[in-house]
Amino acid sequence: xxxxxxxxxPVSSAPGLLPFLLEIGxxxxxxxxxxxxxxxxxxxxxxxxxxxxxxxxxxxVFYTPRRLAVRFxxxxxxxxxxxxxxxxxxxxxxxxSAGSPTRTAQGFAAAHGKTPADIFLKATPKGEYxxxxxxxxxxxxADILGAGLGPLVASLPFPRNMRWQxxxxxxxxxxxxxxxxxxxxxxxxxxxxxxxxxxxLGHRNFSPCPAxxxxxxxxxxxxxxxxxxxxxxxxxxAIASALAAAAAARDCVPLQDDELIEETISITEWPEAILxxxxxxxxxxxxxxxxxxxxxxxxxxxxxxKQGGPLAPCFIAVANxxxxxxxQVRLWYEKAVDSRLRDARFFxxxxxxxxxxxxxxxxxxxxxxxxxxTLYDKTQRLRKLxxxxxxxxxxxxxxxxxxxxxxxxxxxxxxxxxEKEFTSLQGIMGGIYAGELGEAAAVKLAIYEHYLPxxxxxxxxxxxHAALLSIADKTDNIVAAFxxxxxxxxxxxxxxxxxxxxxxxxIILELKLPIDAQELTRKAAGxxxxxxxxxPARLDDFFRERMATLLAEGVTTDQGTTIYVTYDVANAVLAxxxxxxxxxxxxxxxxxxxxxxxxxxxxVVGQKRVANILKGINIEGLPDPKLLTETxxxxxxxxxxxxxxxxxxxxxRANYARAFELLLGLRxxxxxxFTDVMVMAEDAKLRDNRLRLLGYVRSLFRKVADLSLIVLxxxxx
Numbered sequence: 001x002x003x004x005x006x007x008x009x010p011v012s013s014a015p016g017l018l019p020f021l022l023e024i025g026x027x028x029x030x031x032x033x034x035x036x037x038x039x040x041x042x043x044x045x046x047x048x049x050x051x052x053x054x055x056x057x058x059x060x061v062f063y064t065p066r067r068l069a070v071r072f073x074x075x076x077x078x079x080x081x082x083x084x085x086x087x088x089x090x091x092x093x094x095x096x097s098a099g100s101p102t103r104t105a106q107g108f109a110a111a112h113g114k115t116p117a118d119i120f121l122k123a124t125p126k127g128e129y130x131x132x133x134x135x136x137x138x139x140x141x142a143d144i145l146g147a148g149l150g151p152l153v154a155s156l157p158f159p160r161n162m163r164w165q166x167x168x169x170x171x172x173x174x175x176x177x178x179x180x181x182x183x184x185x186x187x188x189x190x191x192x193x194x195x196x197x198x199x200x201l202g203h204r205n206f207s208p209c210p211a212x213x214x215x216x217x218x219x220x221x222x223x224x225x226x227x228x229x230x231x232x233x234x235x236x237x238a239i240a241s242a243l244a245a246a247a248a249a250r251d252c253v254p255l256q257d258d259e260l261i262e263e264t265i266s267i268t269e270w271p272e273a274i275l276x277x278x279x280x281x282x283x284x285x286x287x288x289x290x291x292x293x294x295x296x297x298x299x300x301x302x303x304x305x306k307q308g309g310p311l312a313p314c315f316i317a318v319a320n321x322x323x324x325x326x327x328q329v330r331l332w333y334e335k336a337v338d339s340r341l342r343d344a345r346f347f348x349x350x351x352x353x354x355x356x357x358x359x360x361x362x363x364x365x366x367x368x369x370x371x372x373x374t375l376y377d378k379t380q381r382l383r384k385l386x387x388x389x390x391x392x393x394x395x396x397x398x399x400x401x402x403x404x405x406x407x408x409x410x411x412x413x414x415x416x417x418x419e420k421e422f423t424s425l426q427g428i429m430g431g432i433y434a435g436e437l438g439e440a441a442a443v444k445l446a447i448y449e450h451y452l453p454x455x456x457x458x459x460x461x462x463x464x465h466a467a468l469l470s471i472a473d474k475t476d477n478i479v480a481a482f483x484x485x486x487x488x489x490x491x492x493x494x495x496x497x498x499x500x501x502x503x504x505x506x507i508i509l510e511l512k513l514p515i516d517a518q519e520l521t522r523k524a525a526g527x528x529x530x531x532x533x534x535x536p537a538r539l540d541d542f543f544r545e546r547m548a549t550l551l552a553e554g555v556t557t558d559q560g561t562t563i564y565v566t567y568d569v570a571n572a573v574l575a576x577x578x579x580x581x582x583x584x585x586x587x588x589x590x591x592x593x594x595x596x597x598x599x600x601x602x603x604v605v606g607q608k609r610v611a612n613i614l615k616g617i618n619i620e621g622l623p624d625p626k627l628l629t630e631t632x633x634x635x636x637x638x639x640x641x642x643x644x645x646x647x648x649x650x651x652x653r654a655n656y657a658r659a660f661e662l663l664l665g666l667r668x669x670x671x672x673x674f675t676d677v678m679v680m681a682e683d684a685k686l687r688d689n690r691l692r693l694l695g696y697v698r699s700l701f702r703k704v705a706d707l708s709l710i711v712l713x714x715x716x717x
């Protein structure tokens with residue numbers, strides 16, 4: 001998805017229109033806030049222009065560690081003069097019973113240089129009010145910006161803010177300078193003790209002196225002369241080119257790492273790549289350990305002999321030091337990396353010497369999370385959940401899955417994973433150690449992949465045992481959190497339960513696993529003796545909501561296509577059948593296709609009438625055929641009885657298209673009932689019998705979906 005930061009646009013403006021530039025110069029901003037803050041700045045400036053009816057041209061966004069900037073093309077020099085309508089007092093306050101203007105009306109007119117004769121009445125949502133028309137003068141855009149930019153910049157949101165010196169301004173990092181130009185004119189707005197001008201600062205170490213920006217179009221040129229590449233897209237291209245050139249010196253290629261490139265963009269203003277080396281003996285360490293040591297500790301890029309090939313004994317550092325002594329920088333990085341790799345080798349060898357089995361017993365001494373028992377308790381729960389999953393998913397080797405569950409958390413106690421720089425390798429190291437210690441390949445892979453997917457869009461576990469272990473782990477995490485009250489509220493989800501639920505549901509959907517999620521969560525809840533009685537219902541609501549969101553956001557099939565389901569279709573299906581996700585998706589697909597039928601709307605209208613009549617009524621049992629006195633109700637009863645066995649057979653075959661066809665066949669009888677029969681008859685026996693008939697018909701529909709939840713055109717959801 002493109003962001004504002006990736007848009008390349010011309011900066012020249014049409015005749016009579018002006019380019020606009022705003023730069024906020026700061027101390028070094030955290031990498032994670034730069035792009036969001038710059039894009040939010042652009043949105044707010046655009047909103048300021050829009051508020052004053054100023055139509056602008058294209059927008060560019062810039063950010064570096066020390067600046068956030070936006071540039072707009074084609075900004076009008078002024079807000080033109082125009083006639084405006086000014087609202088005054090309500091009619092009853094403006095005119096007396098004889099229709100003469102009151103003193104209130106006279107004061108309203110005088111305040112705007114008008115007479116009572118200029119007042120006219122106009123209807124508003126709150127009734128009739130007095131209005132006058134007045135010519136509003138043109139307003140220079142410079143005045144609008146001068147008044148609006150200070151509060152706009154001061155209110156930019158950040159995860160954390162700070163204050164500095166004696167001022168009251170709060171910002172992510174101290175603001176040191178401001179640049180604001182409309183054309184070649186400075187907009188000297190004030191912010192705390194700062195006043196905007198036309199001078200910027202370049203690279204902190206290599207061009208610290210102020211540099212003037214004559215006009216917005218000169219922005220990148222001036223900064224390049226000051227050793228700053230303002231555009232993140234240009235820095236990205238520069239980094240990619242420099243990495244390729246550095247690796248080519250050893251006839252190698254850089255290991256592709258988009259995440260690290262994005263981070264490097266946000267920590268450099270003038271990136272330079274420096275090729276470094278490490279002792280080839282470290283190549284005996286697992287690939288994942290080497291890459292993590294380089295990336296997480298030193299923000300360096302690994303190098304491979306060829307695309308998809310093994311690692312080479314070298315790496316690339318990207319320094320924010322134009323013109324520096326590469327030999328000195330290389331020496332510093334090589335010493336730092338050697339120290340980290342020496343530690344990693346020690347951890348790796350010590351962990352292999354001890355093995356994983358003894359660590360399972362050590363789990364008894366480690367609290368997993370407050371109120372959730374020990375890590376050993378979690379392991380035992382995982383084994384029980386995996387036994388359940390092995391029983392319900394055909395082709396699963398129960399012993400393999402149990403062994404993976406038994407060992408999968410042991411790596412949390414290894415020296416490697418307990419070292420804070422390598423915690424991201426949890427699961428991965430367990431899989432590597434399992435393989436080195438002689439465990440079966442399926443056990444190794446299941447442990448290695450059982451945290452997948454760890455974020456939206458992450459890859460799925462590649463084999464069944466890994467997928468089932470991941471489902472068990474995520475289910476236990478969610479249920480344990482609900483037991484202890486650590487549930488998501490609003491935007492707060494500290495344990496990422498929504499993401500984990502989406503992950504396990506996605507695995508079930510994409511691999512088409514015959515897993516009943518409701519049955520699974522009931523099983524998991526039963527492993528907690530202190531689970532409250534209302535827990536199952538709360539878990540149902542949580543997973544149903546996650547499933548609806550997942551269907552609306554799109555599910556990728558094994559053919560690589562993405563299926564999107566509208567919220568009302570998702571709600572209709574999930575209201576009656578959410579617990580087997582793969583089946584729910586198939587029902588939703590069938591309902592989506594069935595929705596295009598011309599008769600669909602009338603079928604839905606009928607079910608909405610049924611739902612409205614039965615709302616709040618609790619009447620059980622089947623109707624008594626002897627009390628069905630009207631032909632229309634007799635026909636509906638007979639047709640419904642004929643449809644039911646065919647409907648059950650279609651559902652047993654997962655032929656949901658046929659199921660909807662059968663329900664559609666009842667539409668005529670349902671419509672005729674509402675035309676010919678008074679359901680809410682005065683005779684209580686007849687009324688209750690007809691309500692039972694409607695309840696029976698609704699139960700047939702709800703075997704497939706609750707069509708009363710479908711939103712028809714013109715309705716609100």
